[in-house]
Amino acid sequence: MVYARLILMRLFKAVIVLFLIVIFNFLLIQLAPGDPAAILAGEAGAADQEFLDQLRERFGLDQPMYVQLWHYVSGIAMLDFGYSYRLGVPVFDLIMDRLPATLLLTGTAFVLSLVLGIVAGSMAAARVKKPSGSLIMALALVFYATPLFWVALMSVVVFSVYLGWLPAYGLYTVGAGHTGLALVLDVAKHLVLPATTLALFFMAIYTRMTRTSMLDAAQQDYVKTARAKGLKPGIIQRRHVLRNALLPIITLAGLQAGQMVGGAILTETVFAWPGIGRLMFEALQQRDYNLLLGIFFFSAALVIVFNIITDLVYSLADPRIKKGAA
């Protein structure tokens, strides 16, 4: 019951926040000089006033700003994000076409970085002041400090070009006509390099954070209590140290999860991954405002959703939060 009410209230707040974001985004884009009509006309080579006016009329750009805003907001309420100026396709369809690929990539990277980061961090904490522990931390530092695009390029060079183990780009092998299990395997193969590349950075952060957090938790009085009970070290590490150490990790993971829509531009570009990131990049270059606004809306919505999920997970992990909120 407590949860139902909590979620309901959070969703109510989320709608208000989203509404404000839509208005803000819209106004922000109005500030940019030049409008899509000018660019389209310029590219078409025929920039006379009549053609411009015609274009503006067709896209409703001749209306006063508040009318445009009203059209836009009321459209969004019905999931109508308008048409892409450039491609002439509904924005919603464009985004829905690209979203699965991005979520597959960022979601895999998210799970990968979280799991590997926590495992590596726990191992480093257990091997503190030993060479193996230092090695884990040194690797984490390297991954943390290396630019993403460089890792991406180098992994393509090594694993695709030199070793030939994995495909270098794309979501699946074009023209192979795989179906069923073969297609899944094919996509999985294509996923390995971009997902790993994207995961490394956050994995490094989780590793460092888990280690610090566990060393900190190991100093707490309740760990001494657990030892005084005669519990085995493994149980103490899992049940008492790790569980308490995970709390700050949840907060960080929530932040990373919020970036899942827009956070992969570089990786998608290097690996030619047909996701939202590349769509956004193209829209930006071409001043395809409707499309940009649509993407902004989706990434904002995702951030809000993951914030709610993070808070729920946190209240499950830490009983003090739930009771405090009730």
Add this chain to the structure above:
Amino acid sequence: MPITENPSADTVLSIRDLNIALPKGADRALAVEDVSYEVKRGEIMCVVGESGSGKSMAANAVMGLLPKGVNATHGEILFEGQDLLALTEKQHRALRGLKIGMIFQEPMTALNPLMRVGAQIAEVFEAHGQFTPKERQARALELLIEVGIPQPEKAIRAYPFELSGGQRQRVMIAMALALEPILLIADEPTTALDVTTQAQILELIRDLQQRRGMSVMFITHDFGVVAEIANRVCVMRHGKIVELGDAKSVLEKPQDAYTQALIAAIPSNAVPPHRETSQVAPLLEIKQLNKVFRSRGGFLKPSREVRALEDVSLTLARGETVGIVGESGSGKSTLGRCVVRLEHPDSGELLLDGVNLSQLKGDALRRERHRVQMIFQDPYASLNPRTKVGMAIAQGPIANGTPKAAALKQAGELLDMVGLGASAVERFPHEFSGGQRQRIGIARALALNPELIVADEAVSALDVSIQAQVLELLEELKQRLSLSLLFITHDLRVAAHICDRIVVMQHGRIVEQGSAEQIFLAPKEAYTQDLLKAIPGREAPVAATA
């Protein structure tokens, strides 16, 4: 020649010639040196000492829980015919919780905040492979009933943060006793508790010990607790035993000078001496002060209210010391913080020499602020570790317009006055001990030439012998600088020692106020009587101090 005893047939634990080495760079080489004592069957052995005496070290060695880098280098610890120091970690683990149980000082942090109380007790059985999970829960419930937790069926499903400090300590005791150990080690188990709760926990430990015929090794710094509970006493100082014997003889006829000093340093167990209360015009008048804390509500949370102060009225004459005594949550600290205007009271008046402090804001408040200064409880947390001591003291006067050089010079004089020497100006807080830091805190409060000093638990974090010195200093400075003092404390003994009048608070209200003598000898209210009764060692025979 170190003090020793001969083992006898009913010896449960025998520590012989124990040396425990500290890591290199510590303030001394050995935490514990040539220590030998016995714990006999069915007795409570109190190990007494101040911080740094090494009193907990031997207990940690018994449990095999010495901190990293600290090792027993010599001697033996005999328990059931085997030397605990020779055990492997695995063998030692098998004893922990099963044959030897331990409870700790901080009930607030000694339980895992993310696990239900029942699960944490059940873990003890699990650790030693006893019973099925279902039986473990049933046993946990029985234990919670035995240690007297209210509503045990609910408590077993509670998380630690839902229980009070005393209840958590009961859970710790339930956990330590789960497998009916032969020996219970209690490391300052009541130090963090309120005095009435402390009395209940002491009674519980004594009661369980007698019912189960268990031996208890009880570590404490408080001779009051010793008088309350000990069969035998071992007094430690700087890692060595200075006195060992029956509780009665140690308390009544302490042989060693240090033991004598410790017992004498306990703020008067006897009736406080009568003091003249001045009848001059009051310096501070508090009228109908109210303060309610509301947790911010909003969309999701219903707001919560805590009435910290309810219609509190009292007066403080010039040159008088008034003690505010109460347990945690009584509102005593909120009152102090309102008087220095760190909190803003909701309603009521705070008249300092006729000026209503509670109504002042901004510049007007800043101009009056210097007249009331505060000494804080924690000498470790209340000084900025990266600010030199002299600067920490001079900051107040500089903010009030004194040139820097003059303020620093004055800081030196003040440090001299509190007995640290002017050279302390250039040093950092970490170079000083707890008692010295509290002297710095006093100097800092004095730097602004206040008329009234609010001391919030100013000696509570200090060892008894240091406590006595700081109290003496406060008393002396008060006379010399004709200060008035609002002395906030949970400790009635300390209050009786230093205060002219005492105000007893509970749940944000004043329960009783009167002269120290009257409160101590003829308390009218039941709560005051309970507080007095709960003072450990009050009725026990203790060497005369006056």
